[in-house]
Amino acid sequence: MTNREIARETGLTSGERNPNLRLNADTHALHRQAAELLDRLPVVPVDPSPWRAVPGEDEVARGPSLLLFRVADEWLALPVSTIEEVAPMRAWHSVPGHRQRALLGLVNLRGALVPCLSLEELLGVLPAPQARATPSSPLRTGASRLLALRHGHHLSVFPVTEVHGTVTPAKTAMGAVPATTLGATDGFAVAVLRWREHVVGVLDPLRVGAAFDRSLA
Incomplete structure (x- = not known):
């Protein structure tokens, strides 16, 4: 089977690109952009006790x-x-x-x-x-x-x-x-x-x- 026949079999002709390759390239670019964005974000530690209420100004201003x-x-x-x-x-x-x-x-x-x-x-x-x-x-x-x-x-x-x-x-x-x-x-x-x-x-x-x-x- 010649190269032309192979291309015809796969649905590609001269001058066309494989859409799967283009999709993979776009996905890779998105992953790279997401990784760069995450690298720029500050690291915020997770509160191990999220149920703890942060004292408001009124509580801080009052005594026992x-x-x-x-x-x-x-x-x-x-x-x-x-x-x-x-x-x-x-x-x-x-x-x-x-x-x-x-x-x-x-x-x-x-x-x-x-x-x-x-x-x-x-x-x-x-x-x-x-x-x-x-x-x-x-x-x-x-x-x-x-x-x-x-x-x-x-x-x-x-x-x-x-x-x-x-x-x-x-x-x-x-x-x-x-x-x-x-x-x-x-x-x-x-x-x-x-x-x-x-x-x-x-x-x-x-x-x-x-x-x-x-x-x-």
Whole structure:
């Protein structure tokens, strides 16, 4: 078979090119262009946890959530992350022979005996005579609660007169502690917060917990 016959058999005549060869050349050119484009793109690492929310400007501008509560006439706050539980007020059992004034006794909390301490005694707040707590009559008011504070591996509870709830103030709303603020001289207060018409002392949970531990020694 001659070359002309071969060309006629394959459908190609003189001056024509094989379309398959042209298609292969075009595909190769596209692959080369794509490779050059990818080489110019910056490498962006993939987030292994795409469900993590990127904090917005509002979250960055705000501090941690605080639990606001009242002890006698003083409004105070602790980080919500350190409060294990807000429990109804209940009677506590005195500890015979214990001389630490801050230790009120033991409270049954979810089946376990937990030390109950006086934040009033720790901060030097004197309650009104009619509101003074005793083992048989621990702050008999409808608004009073027990707050369970987690400090290290320990859990302690302390009675409060009233619990307002949680707030997440802006960082700019937190001010420096004046020397006259409750707990400032002992280092318990680390900031003050203007809330409604009150000045709230924001307590350091580490210092409060350490003082509770000393009261148990």
